[in-house]
Amino acid sequence: MSIVTTDTFSWYQVTRLVKQGTGRVTLGIGDGANDVGMIQEADIGVGISGVEGMQAVMASDFSVSQFRFLERLLVVHGHWCYKRIAQMVCYFFYKNIAFGLTLFYFEAFTGFSGQSVYDDLYMILFNVVLTSMPVISLGVFEQDVSSDVCLEFPTLYQQGPRNLFFDWYRILGWMGNGLYSSIVIFVLNVIIFYDQAFRAEGQTTDMAILGTIMFTCIICAVNFQISLIMSHYTWIQHFLIWLSVLTWFLFLFVYGMLSPTYSKNVFQILTEALAPAPVYWTATLLVTIACTLPYLAHISLQRCFQPMDHHIIQEIKYLKKDEKDKVMWKREKTKAREKTKFGFTARVDAYIRSLRGRLHKKTHSLKSKDGNPS
Amino acid sequence: MSSNTPSSSAGGVGSADSAAPRRNSKRPKYSKFTQQELPACKPILTPRWVISAFMLVSIVFIPIGVVSLFASRDVVEIIDRYETECVPENLRDNKVSFIQSDANKTCTRKLRVKKLMKQPIYVYYQLDNFYQNHRRYVKSRSDSQLKDNSSWNDVSSCKPEDMSNGQAIVPCGLIAWSLFNDTYNFSLNNQQLEVNKRGISWKSDRDSKFGNDVFPRNFQNGTLIGGKTLDPTVPLSKQEDLIVWMRTAALPTFRKLYGKIERDLQPNETIHVTLENNYNTYSFNGKKKLVLSTTSWLGGKNDFLGIAYLTVGGLCFFLALSFTVVYLLKPRQLGDPSYLSWNRNPGGH
Numbered sequence: 001m002s003i004v005t006t007d008t009f010s011w012y013q014v015t016r017l018v019k020q021g022t023g024r025v026t027l028g029i030g031d032g033a034n035d036v037g038m039i040q041e042a043d044i045g046v047g048i049s050g051v052e053g054m055q056a057v058m059a060s061d062f063s064v065s066q067f068r069f070l071e072r073l074l075v076v077h078g079h080w081c082y083k084r085i086a087q088m089v090c091y092f093f094y095k096n097i098a099f100g101l102t103l104f105y106f107e108a109f110t111g112f113s114g115q116s117v118y119d120d121l122y123m124i125l126f127n128v129v130l131t132s133m134p135v136i137s138l139g140v141f142e143q144d145v146s147s148d149v150c151l152e153f154p155t156l157y158q159q160g161p162r163n164l165f166f167d168w169y170r171i172l173g174w175m176g177n178g179l180y181s182s183i184v185i186f187v188l189n190v191i192i193f194y195d196q197a198f199r200a201e202g203q204t205t206d207m208a209i210l211g212t213i214m215f216t217c218i219i220c221a222v223n224f225q226i227s228l229i230m231s232h233y234t235w236i237q238h239f240l241i242w243l244s245v246l247t248w249f250l251f252l253f254v255y256g257m258l259s260p261t262y263s264k265n266v267f268q269i270l271t272e273a274l275a276p277a278p279v280y281w282t283a284t285l286l287v288t289i290a291c292t293l294p295y296l297a298h299i300s301l302q303r304c305f306q307p308m309d310h311h312i313i314q315e316i317k318y319l320k321k322d323e324k325d326k327v328m329w330k331r332e333k334t335k336a337r338e339k340t341k342f343g344f345t346a347r348v349d350a351y352i353r354s355l356r357g358r359l360h361k362k363t364h365s366l367k368s369k370d371g372n373p374s
Numbered sequence: 375m376s377s378n379t380p381s382s383s384a385g386g387v388g389s390a391d392s393a394a395p396r397r398n399s400k401r402p403k404y405s406k407f408t409q410q411e412l413p414a415c416k417p418i419l420t421p422r423w424v425i426s427a428f429m430l431v432s433i434v435f436i437p438i439g440v441v442s443l444f445a446s447r448d449v450v451e452i453i454d455r456y457e458t459e460c461v462p463e464n465l466r467d468n469k470v471s472f473i474q475s476d477a478n479k480t481c482t483r484k485l486r487v488k489k490l491m492k493q494p495i496y497v498y499y500q501l502d503n504f505y506q507n508h509r510r511y512v513k514s515r516s517d518s519q520l521k522d523n524s525s526w527n528d529v530s531s532c533k534p535e536d537m538s539n540g541q542a543i544v545p546c547g548l549i550a551w552s553l554f555n556d557t558y559n560f561s562l563n564n565q566q567l568e569v570n571k572r573g574i575s576w577k578s579d580r581d582s583k584f585g586n587d588v589f590p591r592n593f594q595n596g597t598l599i600g601g602k603t604l605d606p607t608v609p610l611s612k613q614e615d616l617i618v619w620m621r622t623a624a625l626p627t628f629r630k631l632y633g634k635i636e637r638d639l640q641p642n643e644t645i646h647v648t649l650e651n652n653y654n655t656y657s658f659n660g661k662k663k664l665v666l667s668t669t670s671w672l673g674g675k676n677d678f679l680g681i682a683y684l685t686v687g688g689l690c691f692f693l694a695l696s697f698t699v700v701y702l703l704k705p706r707q708l709g710d711p712s713y714l715s716w717n718r719n720p721g722g723h
Contacts, residue, residue, distance in 0.1 A: 065400070109625050115509035117624070143410065155716060188682060195500060195629045196451075196667065196674025202496035202631055203576065204674075207507050210624035234412040260583050264517060265621075268578040279672050282438060282679065289431055290686055297693060300424040304697075304706055307713050311418075315709040318418050332711050 012037035019043070025161075029070060031056050046070060076150040079157045080143055086165040087229060088139040090174040095131050095222045097178030098185065098291075102214060105186045117211040119266050121255065130219055130248050133240040134226045143232040144310045149317065155336040156310055164308070181221055181291040188290065189214045192283050199277045208265035209273055212252065216284050219248045221291040228295060231314070420708060421701040428694035435687030443680030445670040450489045453500070456481065457662035460651040469656040483647040483664070491639040491668050497569060498629040499554060502661035506549075506623040514548035515620065520610060523587040535600075544591040545610065545620075551594070553619050555602035558632065558664060559648040567645065569633035575617035586611040601653065629665055 011028070015038050019026050028035070028042030032052035036059040039045030047060030048067055057063040064073060106117040116123070150156060159165065193205045193213065205213075223244050230237055252270045260267040274280045303311055316322050322329040406412050417423070458466070460481035465472045473479075505511065516532050518525040529536035532546035543551075560567035590604035590613075604613055611617075618630050639645070647664065655662055667674050711717060 110507045110509065111505050111626075113505075113509040115507055115512055117507075141410065141412070143414075147410070190625065191678050192676065192682070194625065194676070194678075195627050196676050197496065197629075197631075197669050198673040200669045200671050200673065202494070202574075202634065202667075202669055202674075204498070204629050204631065205624055206621040207512070207624040208621075231416060231418070233415040233417070236412070260517065260521065267582065272576060272578050277673070279679065282442065282672075282683075286435075286679070286682055286686065289435070290682075293431075293686070293690070293693075296424075296427065300419060300697060303419050304421070304700060304704075307706070309715050312709060312711065312713050314416065314418050315420075316711070318416070319709050321709045328711055332714060332717075335714075335716050 010037065011035065012041040014038075015041045027074075029067070031067075046073065072147075072151070075154050075157050076147045079150055079160060082160040083144055083165055084139045084142050086170070087142065088135055089166070090170060091135050091138070091226060091229060093171070094174045094178040094181075094225070095135075096127070097175055098181040098222060099126055099218050101179065101182035102186045102218065105182070109190075115207075117207060118215055119208070119211060119264075121266075122211070122215050125251065126215075126218075129251075130244055131222050133244055134223060134237065137237045137240045138226060138230055141232065141234055141236060142230060145313055145317070149313060152333050153309075153313060153336040156313070159309070177225075177295060180294065181225075184290050185214060185217050185221065185287055188287050189217060189283060192279065198279050199273075203273070206265075208269060212266070212269055212274060213280060213283060216248065216280075217287040217291075220245060220284055220288040224288050225292050225295065228292060228299070421697065425694050425697050425701075428690045428697065432687045432691035432694065435683045435690065439680045439683030439685075439687055441680075442672060442683055443677060445672045446675055446677045446680055448668075449670050449675040450487075450491045450668050451675045452485050452487065452666040453663055454483055454485055454647075454665075455661060455663045456483055456649065456651070457655055457660070459483070460649070461656075470654070473651075473654045473656055479651045481649050481651050483649060485645040485647060485664075485666065487639045487641055487643045487645065489641050491666070493636045493638050494570075494668075495635040495639060496667050496669060496674075497558065497560075497632040497635060498665040498667065499556060499558075499632050500627070500629040500661075500663040500665050501554070501655065502627045502663070503658060504623075504628070504655065504660050505626050506628065507625065511548050512622050515550065516546050517583065520545055520588060520620075521583060521585050523585060523589075526588070526591070538592050538596040541592045543593055543595070544588065545593070545604075545616070548600075549620055549622065550616065551600040553601035553604075553616055554630070555650075555652045556662065557650045557652075560635065561646045561648070562639075562643060567635055567637070570636055571614060571633040573614075574631040574633060575614045576621070579617045579621070580611050580614070584610040584613070584617055635666070 011030070011034075015026055015028055018024070019042075025044070026042045027044040027046060028038040029046040029048065030036075030039055031048035031050050033055040035047075035056050039047060039056060039060050044062070045060040047056035047058070047063040049057045049063055049065055062073060064070060103116060103118070107114070145153075145156065189210065193210055195204065197203060198205050198209075223241050227241055249270065252266070255263050255266050256268045256270050257263075258267075307315075316329070402408070458469075460479075460483075461469050461472055462477075465477075514532055514535065516525075516528050516530075518528045526544050527542050529542045529546040532543070532548075535543060535548050535551040536546050537543065558569070560569060586609045588610045589608070590606045590610070593606070594600070594603045602615065604616065615632075623630070645666075649664070651662075653662065672679065706713070
């Protein structure tokens with residue numbers, strides 16, 4: 001859509017008209033103080049810092065230093081940002097549901113008295129330290145395709161406006177995954193550690209031990225799950241995922257070393273009770289794999305039958321087909337830059353309207369020639 | 375538009391050299407981190423990876439499942455439920471009044487050994503429908519009092535079992551007050567079977583949580599006696615029954631270690647148990663069971679771990695096979711551009 005105005009119309013009025021008339025998300029870009037109104041009125045305001053000063057930059061949501069960077073802003077960073085946020089939010093729901101629901105299931109076994117199966121410090125540290133770092137690295141570093149591919153295939157940006165990654169199907173799917181994980185974690189652990197001894201020396205499980213085992217399973221399952229979500233692994237992601245799991249064991253070890261006045265039931269729980277018990281490690285492995293298996297099967301099936309555009313492009317890059325078959329690569333790039341289908345029907349409508357307008361004028365002029373005043 | 379130079383200050387054509395800037399360059403310093411170009415591993419899920427992953431899981435899990443199942447099958451367990459049988463038949467209509475009366479509570483039971491049980495054989499008492507994990511029960515203890523003689527008066531968290539006759543109770547709280555007090559005596563062929571009651575609690579509890587200078591005082595001295603009385607001359611660190619009981623169980627059905635029998639039991643031997651049926655579980659329809667069990671490297675008898683491993687391993691094997699079939703029947707060539715959305719729907723949305 002192109003708009004040309006005269007001086008009597010200011011840009012922010014134009015922006016408001018476009019917003020109200022089409023109901024679309026608008027972006028306004030400008031570099032001077034006179035653009036501030038438009039930048040603030042638009043849904044997304046981009047300011048250019050430069051010769052006309054910093055007023056536009058201060059009023060804007062994003063600022064760039066040159067107008068040509070707008071393309072990168074949208075097609076590379078906008079595309080990545082949408083995906084990152086969508087994945088982050090879905091994962092947050094998933095891990096908190098997987099953790100929180102186990103607490104509720106346990107209540108059924110305590111006469112609904114409100115006794116928590118986990119030590120308080122476990123719950124405090126869950127969202128702050130033990131599972132936050134990998135998901136932050138997902139939100140900051142994740143790239144489904146590299147930046148040059150984003151620029152070569154601007155159609156990939158359409159995954160954002162079409163909301164392919166944050167629709168209800170995905171959100172409910174992740175919540176369902178969290179629900180399934182919580183059930184698996186709880187049921188498997190309760191049955192494995194039911195009433196019999198869990199060690200060769202004959203000791204049975206008490207509440208602190210069951211809580212610690214369940215929490216270990218949650219931490220391992222949730223961190224393993226995020227490693228399946230990520231598609232772009234820098235050393236940072238690797239490091240943070242391993243660090244999260246190791247921090248849990250380290251915390252348990254250090255907490256258990258504190259005097260029983262502070263650690264109470266967790267005193268030496270890892271060194272004395274759990275680490276030497278083979279069933280602890282086997283149960284953790286079983287629960288971790290059982291939680292993530294459905295997700296792995298789902299993404300394998302999806303990749304096989306309904307691959308998305310970025311999957312195909314990832315495969316082309318992985319197999320280096322873009323270098324082997326340059327003709328194909330150039331053809332697909334050109335097709336991806338064709339007149340976008342977005343706005344296609346609007347243009348068709350506009351053309352039909354203009355045709356009708358011309359037809360109406362012709363009939364009007366014919367009638368007036370006959371002398372009728374209509 | 376080339377994107378190999380991620381940012382550039384010179385907007386004009388030509389002047390791209392930053393070595394000797396002709397004007398004041400505001401270009402930020404390039405670093406791989408800020409330009410998001412860190413070297414990265416980008417694995418993709420090819421059919422080979424999918425099938426290998428599932429096969430790996432099944433190859434690892436099925437042997438573990440088999441081994442666990444064998445270990446559990448080796449464990450021999452004798453369970454004897456006695457709380458109804460040990461009440462005389464004529465008094466079974468009102469078990470609560472029986473248990474609260476002074477009647478003779480001795481009861482004899484016979485246990486038959488089905489398979490060879492190698493020592494040490496662990497003796498447990500199992501309680502059902504006993505909510506040791508109820509929040510108010512779990513709260514009702516004073517750890518500082520148990521640890522240290524100087525904190526004998528720290529009974530604030532122990533209500534209602536904190537004071538008796540104006541004096542603080544040591545150990546205070548509902549958990550200690552409800553200490554299990556059935557006793558078992560085993561004999562085989564008219565010979566007493568020794569039950570070793572030392573070392574049944576966790577070492578860290580004995581050494582660090584229950585002080586060796588803390589002695590029971592004013593215990594079970596009130597109108598309502600909840601369980602066992604404690605010898606006031608024995609320090610808490612040696613009262614192993616109390617230490618085992620104070621570790622609150624996770625579920626309403628639980629077992630606690632009573633002692634160890636340190637000799638083998640041959641098959642078809644009959645063990646006579648003389649037990650004192652003192653503990654009142656009748657008020658809340660709880661069950662009492664006596665359990666004799668050997669252990670394996672995995673612990674007590676639990677087929678579930680082995681079965682679960684076999685199930686997950688088998689499921690993964692089945693998934694690997696089905697994915698192989700799917701990839702053979704409906705292969706999608708990797709990187710096939712005909713699957714791109716603008717090639718599949720040329721009309722657009």
